[in-house]
Amino acid sequence: MAGTAAAGRYVGQSVKRLEDPRLVTGHGRYVDDIALPGMLHAAFGRSDLARAAITQLDTTAAEALEGVRAVFTGADLNPHNDSLRASLYPPTSPAPPANMLADGDVRFVGDPYVMVVAESRYIAEDALDLVEAEFEPLDPVVDYETAADSEHHVHPELGGNLAHDVAVPNPTQQEAFENAAHIITETWHQHRQTNVPMETRGIVASWQPHAGVMEVWASSQSPHEMQLVGARVLGIGEHKMVVHFGDVGGGFGQKMFLGREDMAVLVAAKLLASPLKWIEDRRENLMASNHARIEQMAVSMAVDGDGCFLAADLDQLEDDGAYPLGGPATPGAMAAMLFPGPYRMGPVSWRARTVYTNTCGRGAYRGPWQMESVAREQMIDRVAREVGMDPLELRRRNVLRPGDLPYEAPTGLSFETTISPEQTLEQAAEMIGYDEFRAEQAEAREQGRYLGLGMALYIEPTSMGMGPLGTESAMLRVEVDGSVNVFMGTGSHGQSLETTMAQLVADELGVRPEDVTLHQGHGSGYGFGTGGSRSAVIAGGAARAAASGVRDKVVAIAAHLMEASADDLEVADGVISVRGTPAASMTMAQVAATAYQNSDALPAGMDAGLEHTARYKAPPSTHSNACHMCVCELDPGTGKVSLLRYVVSEDCGVLINPMVVDGQIAGGVAQGIGGVLYEHCVYDESGNPLASTFLDYLVPTAAEVPELETGHVVVPSDTPGGHKGTGEGGAIGAPPAVFNAVADALAPFGAYPNRQPLDPDTVLGLIASASD
Amino acid sequence: MADQKSLSMTVNGRTRRGRGEPRLTLADFLREQALCTGVHVGCEHGVCGSCTVLMDGEAVRSCLLFAVQADGADITTVEGLAPDPETLHPVQEAFRDCHGLQCGFCTPGFILSVAAFLEANPDPTDDEIRHGIAGNLCRCTGYQGIVAATRQAAAAMRAGE
Structure with a gap:
């Protein structure tokens, strides 16, 4: 092919x-490299409490500090904020109150409630120490699993914490369950992670008062979102909003939409008629920019005696945090609709809910609905284990073959003839030497070594039109x-x-x-x-x-x-x-x-x-697909997991630049590895973020990411040139592949992991509880 | 406000004089007064390595040093690495050849860290490379191109000596 x-x-x-x-x-020019004559610097004062009433806010001493130009509170800025909605978010949907700065109360640790503008960032931060604020702590909603039933409301204006609840039952699914040889059920949990672009967010805004022109430099993935939404926020025409695009130091979804701080800087720059810069610091980025992947999906799958998938029932729950970046989304619905993926799955019933909590807001992160692949691929390995079948063989039995295409998935998605899941599955199996590995694994177990192989197969709807x-x-x-x-x-x-x-x-x-x-x-x-x-x-x-x-x-x-x-x-x-x-x-x-x-x-x-x-x-969707396989070794004494091999077979159609495609895949894979094994935005039960530095939020280094072997299956798409999107795929396939590898290595202990991260403590705990 | 101290250091072969409070970081001095904006500040707490520069030949994190600590020192930033406007340093060349960068933000720190690493260990194994550069974070490349670039640069620098 x-x-x-x-x-x-x-x-x-x-x-x-x-x-x-x-x-x-x-000689790149990133936003922090922009320096304009007379430019001022902003710093935000942020809540140390997850939920509290602001009982006093006195900015007098801060304003009096030499070098301070202005101190803004919510009362100063929020009157300008009647149109903060992101382009993708329909104006009629329920949303948290639109504000740039918290006013009256704070709703997560990191919630900005005051903004100082000064001649230097050093002075602005000095002045923040002089802001006199008092808070009356309130009981926070931290646990998203119980948030919907909590008597405490993250946004009192909305009267409850449930942001979305969509259910699409399918009666034929229930029938299939009644006649199935096996019904296997598990709830799969992902944990709170964040994008971590190496360049944090930032913006420089410069207002020309008499011309009515706003000139902006921003670290953005979407200069037109900045132009459109920024102009709305300022009440000016887009022709007066000049958005310069320089170098941008990564985003992974975090820089698609304007943050509340971006809007605050735009409004403040206009009020002051002076160029104004804000560069997010890393602590702000880790605790208040956006988080992602805080979700769980309860899956029941019906399987016949030959291992053929008959039907599935899904219940997805996701944490939106307090102020989701880009608006409250319903990725759970997408995750459910995509769940059948590259398999003949039979009818699927699903429900997807999203709740608000007093935590950092959810935002898009590379493959924002990859829970579909995480839950499905981990479930398939579990099914294989329960019915006593090899996981590769089980996938072979159910995977969409060329003769099945085009294919209408039971959840309503259509797959064109240009996908190649079976080919990538076989290419990956060949690259990793599947049968040889199973022999090696058995031999290693006899020597007391615990190797595991994980795989994940997925189809990604790219380039949505x-x-x-x-x-x-x-x-x-x-x-x-x-x-x-x-x-x-x-x-x-x-x-x-x-x-x-x-x-x-x-x-x-x-x-x-x-x-x-x-x-x-x-x-x-x-x-x-x-x-x-x-x-x-x-x-x-x-x-x-x-x-x-x-x-x-x-x-x-x-x-x-x-x-x-x-x-x-x-x-x-x-x-x-x-x-x-x-x-x-x-x-x-x-x-x-x-x-x-x-x-x-x-x-x-x-x-x-x-x-x-x-x-x-573009057509509604151009699907790319890939298969990831990796091998890990688990040290049962320390709980440490090391990845020994990592193979990706992918089909992104005609490659424009193979070096660039391989680079995109590698970056996504590293993020997936980090997500499963190392990274975790931990909150304590009071809603305090405990991972606000790189000493606590562990981004993988070159010592943790193995050499990546990439294979390409090229089935051209029907779009001009035959290309398919490939930016997110690595981060979609890697989490379930790594998870399944660890689960496979843990199988001899009788352990059944169902949640991440699989850090050493968790792995040791799984081994200990399985042997109890 | 604290007293301003006068500062003088050699940056990329030229004397740079400036002033700053004792708390002024070396990174901010280099970016704002020496105008070397290739010094990138990624975490301000010494972990990510984006702000790495060479101080008297040794790789240091300029976000963890005060400018006054570098008074009189010889600093090399990424802008000072290429021998002339037409030629890249072997490490820079290798990063380009091997797709060792995507967004480019961590790149100056990586390039200087690799340059210092190869100075100390001109013929490293792959394992030594992976551990030698593990003090710098990259979020884009999965390190594949960076490891390959370090390998290529090591060979080029050995051949060039």
Whole structure:
């Protein structure tokens, strides 16, 4: 099945990144590198209590400190806040009260209730110490499992803690259960984690009072979300909101939407008519930016005597925290709908609930509904164990095969013929040497060593083509000298779009990648930005269409000037030549100079200039798929888990840049490894975050992440170029694969893990309780 | 406010003079007064390593040092590593060749840490590389390209000597 699409001259090559010369020499420009004349600095005072009434707030002493320009409370800023909703969140849905700063009460540890603006960050933080605030502690809602029944309400305005409750029962599911040979039930828990971009959030806002223009530099994945929502917050038109896009130090979902602090900085910068900078510190990032993956799914699966899946029943519960970043979402519904994944699952009933708690708000984190894969893949391993079948064999028995496609999943999703779950399953099994491993594992157990193999197979809906997410645009201009500028609504923050979009344009237009510069932010057309594994397909589709439009004109002009037939011309590396007669040629620069500076020489009736704007609308979903397999060794004396091998077989369609694809997968895998084994945003029962530094929140290092082996199955999608999204996949497949490996290593002890993290204490506890 | 101290240090071969309170961190001095914005501040508590610079040839965390502690020192930031505007340092070249960076934020710290590591251990094993760079955090790459880049840079630097 591999390699059916033709690679281009540059597409398909591991072209070295155009971003790198500036980034490896320290010449990137991140938001904290912006310094404007007269720029002031903001710092936020944040609640130390999970839930409390503010009984006194006196800012007099803080305001009196030399170098302090202003101190804002909720009463000062919140009157400006009637339109803070993120683009993806429908205005009619229930939501927490919209505010930038807490006013009257605080609702989680880290809730900002005061903002100091001063001549330096040092002075701003000094002034925070002078703010006199008193609080009357209230009982917090910390445990999300009991939040819905709590008499205490996170948001009293809403009258309860239940944010969403959606149920879709399926009567045929119940029938299938009645006749099943096996019904297996387990509740799978993920635990609170956070995105941890190495660059924290930050913004610089500069208001031009008489012009009514706001100029913004922000660490953002979505410059147009900043432009649109920022303009709404300020009550100005988008044409007066100038959002510059520089280098962005990672996001993983955290920088898709504006945070309350971003909005506070915008409003304060306007009130003060002075440039204002806020850079989040790491403690703020870890305790108050956004958390994710705080969820559980109770799964019951019915299986027949041959191990064929018959039906499933799902009950998903997720913690939204207090102020979910980007609005209260219903990822649980997506998780349930995606649960059947790459298998013939039979009918599925599901319920999904989300609750508010007095904790840091939930936000998107790479694969925001990956609970579908976590719960399903861990469940399949459990089913295999219960019915006494090899987990690979069980998957083989149920996986969607090419003959099953196209496939309508029982939860309403449609899979096109261009997915390849069975092929990736087999490729991964071959890469890891599945049968050989099982022999090695048995031998090791005899020697007292505990090895485990875990696998996970999934399908990811990428590049969703609906609502605000549906389209991207590219405005492409060949300059007079033949070089190319392309303006796009993306927000590349590590995805290498300056390179990959240049590769697409280079092939489509007939230039070299280094002749193309990608511009993002101000001047580009609306697009939702970079996230949701959407840029390759949707932004790529726009880049191709824009380049193709210009190429047609280039060829028409060259044919006219060279007195050749357009059909006989080819364009490559900036040279237009007559096929088979390379001597008859002209350069892109000659064509461009004619188009702009000698337009009388153009074909009759042709418009001058050499530019084209295109907008690509994506299909509802372009599915990518992958299979992860990994091997771990567990030390029963210390509980330590070490990963020995990690294999990924993936199908993201035609690879634009294999080096970049492998890099995206590796990063996601490392995050999944960290999530299962090391990372945990711990709260105590009073709602105090206990992991607010990197000494407590353990991001994996090079010593914990093994070498990654990647295999590619290439089944081109039906979208232009045949690409599929791949940014999130690593972080979707890795958690269940790592979890299943540890569970497999624990099996000889009779232990049945059902929750993360699988840190040494937990592993030792599982071994001890199993032997009791 | 505390007294301002005058400061003088060599940064990338040039003398940089400035002033600051005793609490001014070296990272902030380098970024704001020496204008070396390649010094990236990722955690301000000495764990992530993004702010790593070379002080008298040794890798240090500039967020954990006060500028006054570096008074008179010889500092190299990532801006000072490439020998000339057309040529990259072998470590920089290797990071580009091996896709050792994505967002680029941790990269200056990694490059300086690797440069110092290879100075001390010019021919490391893969295991030594993984542990040698475990004091720096990257959230994008899963370290695959960084380990490969360190391997390539080690070979290039050995060949260049």
